Amino acid sequence: MIAFWLLGIWLVLSAIFTVTARKPVYSVIGLLANFVALAMLYLTLNAEFLAVVQIVIYSGAILVLFLFVIALLSSGTAAFGIGPDKMPRAIGPALVLVVATLGLLVFGLSRAPMAISPGTSTSTTGPVGTAGVFGSVSDFGRALFTTHLLPFEVTAFILMVAVIGVILLAGDAAPQPTLGKHAPQRRRSDRAREPILK
Amino acid sequence: MSETVAIANYIGLSAVIFFIGVAGVLTRRNPLIILMAIELMWNAANLALVAFAKSWLNNAGHIFVFLVVTVAAAEAAIGLAIVVIVFRNARNVDVDEAASLRG
Numbered sequence: 001m002i003a004f005w006l007l008g009i010w011l012v013l014s015a016i017f018t019v020t021a022r023k024p025v026y027s028v029i030g031l032l033a034n035f036v037a038l039a040m041l042y043l044t045l046n047a048e049f050l051a052v053v054q055i056v057i058y059s060g061a062i063l064v065l066f067l068f069v070i071a072l073l074s075s076g077t078a079a080f081g082i083g084p085d086k087m088p089r090a091i092g093p094a095l096v097l098v099v100a101t102l103g104l105l106v107f108g109l110s111r112a113p114m115a116i117s118p119g120t121s122t123s124t125t126g127p128v129g130t131a132g133v134f135g136s137v138s139d140f141g142r143a144l145f146t147t148h149l150l151p152f153e154v155t156a157f158i159l160m161v162a163v164i165g166v167i168l169l170a171g172d173a174a175p176q177p178t179l180g181k182h183a184p185q186r187r188r189s190d191r192a193r194e195p196i197l198k
Numbered sequence: 199m200s201e202t203v204a205i206a207n208y209i210g211l212s213a214v215i216f217f218i219g220v221a222g223v224l225t226r227r228n229p230l231i232i233l234m235a236i237e238l239m240w241n242a243a244n245l246a247l248v249a250f251a252k253s254w255l256n257n258a259g260h261i262f263v264f265l266v267v268t269v270a271a272a273e274a275a276i277g278l279a280i281v282v283i284v285f286r287n288a289r290n291v292d293v294d295e296a297a298s299l300r301g
Contacts (some may be wrong), residue, residue, distance in 0.1 A: 015218040018235070019225075020222075024231055027234050038241055047246045051297065054267075058241075066278065068280060092223070094225065101213075134252070166276060169283055
């Protein structure tokens with residue numbers, strides 16, 4: 001109980017810091033704190049594997065991607081040239097949206113007894129990772145590779161599409177102003193030495 | 199310890215995080231911070247899914263969160279590539295100035 005409220009306060013404060021930070025790097029730090037708190041919340045909900053995935057994929061991979069892009073974009077000499085935020089104009093509609101939808105959500109939750117059949121694992125206590133205990137890695141893996149095999153394979157397809165899309169967008173096929181048409185035959189080692197942004 | 203926390207608390211926390219993300223998308227002009235606010239919203243949805251999975255002791259919510267994490271990773275990669283492209287072409291990453299697709 002105390003853990004939930006501490007983690008909840010941590011989560012909300014880091015989310016607010018992420019959204020209101022002045023520089024993107026500070027936002028990344030706030031997001032990192034947010035992800036760590038979220039992983040611990042997953043642990044309180046018996047989702048062991050998802051807690052590990054949260055740390056490895058989000059904090060490890062996605063945030064590093066953000067940091068790389070921030071470093072790439074700020075390595076040029078010119079500033080970003082971003083105008084002031086739209087706080088005064090948009091905060092009113094945002095607040096109305098927040099309050100209305102939050103109220104709707106709480107209203108719906110308070111009067112909707114949903115009936116979903118429980119899964120195969122019925123026990124919530126037991127040693128970590130043993131089969132039959134809800135949320136254990138063993139049960140997760142069995143469900144992923146038997147009952148939900150098709151979504152798992154669709155995941156592989158989505159990742160392939162993302163890789164192809166990123167290569168098409170940011171790869172060598174894209175027009176690069178620093179490389180021009182005069183030197184199409186240059187080796188990769190020469191190109192790698194040039195600054196991407198001038 | 200955590201058995202005494204009602205599931206509605208987790209859902210309320212998820213809603214708060216989601217709308218902090220919505221406010222970030224609506225109010226910021228830096229596309230990187232907008233993408234991070236979108237990540238916040240993904241995570242809020244994931245928290246709700248995990249809470250519901252615990253509520254009904256059903257593993258399907260965990261599987262769904264796994265798929266959402268994959269899609270979020272793909273979205274971040276594509277979105278950041280687009281930001282890099284826009285910056286490379288326009289020398290500017292203000293989302294209000296990037297209107298060349300408007301026609």
